[in-house]
Amino acid sequence: DYEPTRATRLISDFVQENLSNWYVRLCRRRFWKGEYEEDKISAYQTLYTCLEVVAKLSAPVAPFFMDRLYRDLNGVTGKDKAESVHLTDYPESQAAYIDKALESKMEKAQNISSLVLSLRKKEMIKVRQPLQKILIPTLSEAERAEILAVANLIKHEVNVKGLTFVEGQGILVKKVKCNFRVMGKKFGKLMKQVAARMDALSQEEIAALEAAGEFDFELEGQPIKVEAADVEIISEDIPGWLVSNEGNLTVALEVELTEELRREGMARELINRIQNLRKETGLEITDRISVVIEPHAEAVAAVESFGELIKAQVLANDITLAENNGTNVEFDEFNLHIEIKKN
Numbered sequence: 001d002y003e004p005t006r007a008t009r010l011i012s013d014f015v016q017e018n019l020s021n022w023y024v025r026l027c028r029r030r031f032w033k034g035e036y037e038e039d040k041i042s043a044y045q046t047l048y049t050c051l052e053v054v055a056k057l058s059a060p061v062a063p064f065f066m067d068r069l070y071r072d073l074n075g076v077t078g079k080d081k082a083e084s085v086h087l088t089d090y091p092e093s094q095a096a097y098i099d100k101a102l103e104s105k106m107e108k109a110q111n112i113s114s115l116v117l118s119l120r121k122k123e124m125i126k127v128r129q130p131l132q133k134i135l136i137p138t139l140s141e142a143e144r145a146e147i148l149a150v151a152n153l154i155k156h157e158v159n160v161k162g163l164t165f166v167e168g169q170g171i172l173v174k175k176v177k178c179n180f181r182v183m184g185k186k187f188g189k190l191m192k193q194v195a196a197r198m199d200a201l202s203q204e205e206i207a208a209l210e211a212a213g214e215f216d217f218e219l220e221g222q223p224i225k226v227e228a229a230d231v232e233i234i235s236e237d238i239p240g241w242l243v244s245n246e247g248n249l250t251v252a253l254e255v256e257l258t259e260e261l262r263r264e265g266m267a268r269e270l271i272n273r274i275q276n277l278r279k280e281t282g283l284e285i286t287d288r289i290s291v292v293i294e295p296h297a298e299a300v301a302a303v304e305s306f307g308e309l310i311k312a313q314v315l316a317n318d319i320t321l322a323e324n325n326g327t328n329v330e331f332d333e334f335n336l337h338i339e340i341k342k343n
Contacts, residue, residue: 004061011058019050022110026153048073059085108249109150109157112136115244115251116158123242123255128272129265133162135241135252137172139211160253172243172252174206175199177232186230193219198226206233210248260305266298267306270338273329274314277340280327287342291316292324294337317343 030043055070070085082088138144144165151163176198187194209215213228235243240256293299326339
């Protein structure tokens, strides 16, 4: 019964996808901001608990590294009396720590974010470029409430201004794509006619299939039941929007860029380059600076519209648009000289 590969892959997926790429990355502000108060303490204690349990779970298959991880953690807190992870009790599931409602909300946030980021990648729109809106068709109030609970997290993660719901099919045009391998076994010689009927479904019938999880009709006097698992429901792109699906989840991303959005995108690019210069010059996180940016139409427009945002993000007391002998910094379509000085 010993299956270390299966177990360690599950642990690896948890650590990489849920703990590192999601929880730690999204909690960076909680770790760094402000005083050591309840929210910050909670963030640290949650991370500590995860690392401690991972060390104990993984000890049989990575004995030396996990012992080091355990001793580094416990050496600071003195939480356990054991001198080695191999002398501790193996972890047991804690029912009190399991929150299925929260897990479902976070899964929605991850799936929606993943779909939107894949659309950005497809159109080669950087995440630093703000976009206007995500449109999400919902089938129930419960689903809408779940997404609404994590809407701010999603908007921040994918850098969009708004998230809007539409009921049923809304403005999206959907089509049903049959899984012939599954349905062929199920319907045999009737498969071709079943596929033709599914291709001809109206938008209202597709919405009914999504809501009920199945669609019933008669064919040559026989009752036919097509289940949602038998098909894939896809949405077509609409002008100015990109659409993506995963299971019953659909998102539409508005990709038209206004002049205001372009300016904000450039402002965020400037913030990124100035932050890199801060690191390269060895400035402390709290050091205040002055910034001089070479005049360029896009940079000038961004500073004029979003100068206060740039100053707040890079801790700049002032930003000047002028020729300078600073670092030659590369952008997508041009280069700029940017000079920073510690105040």
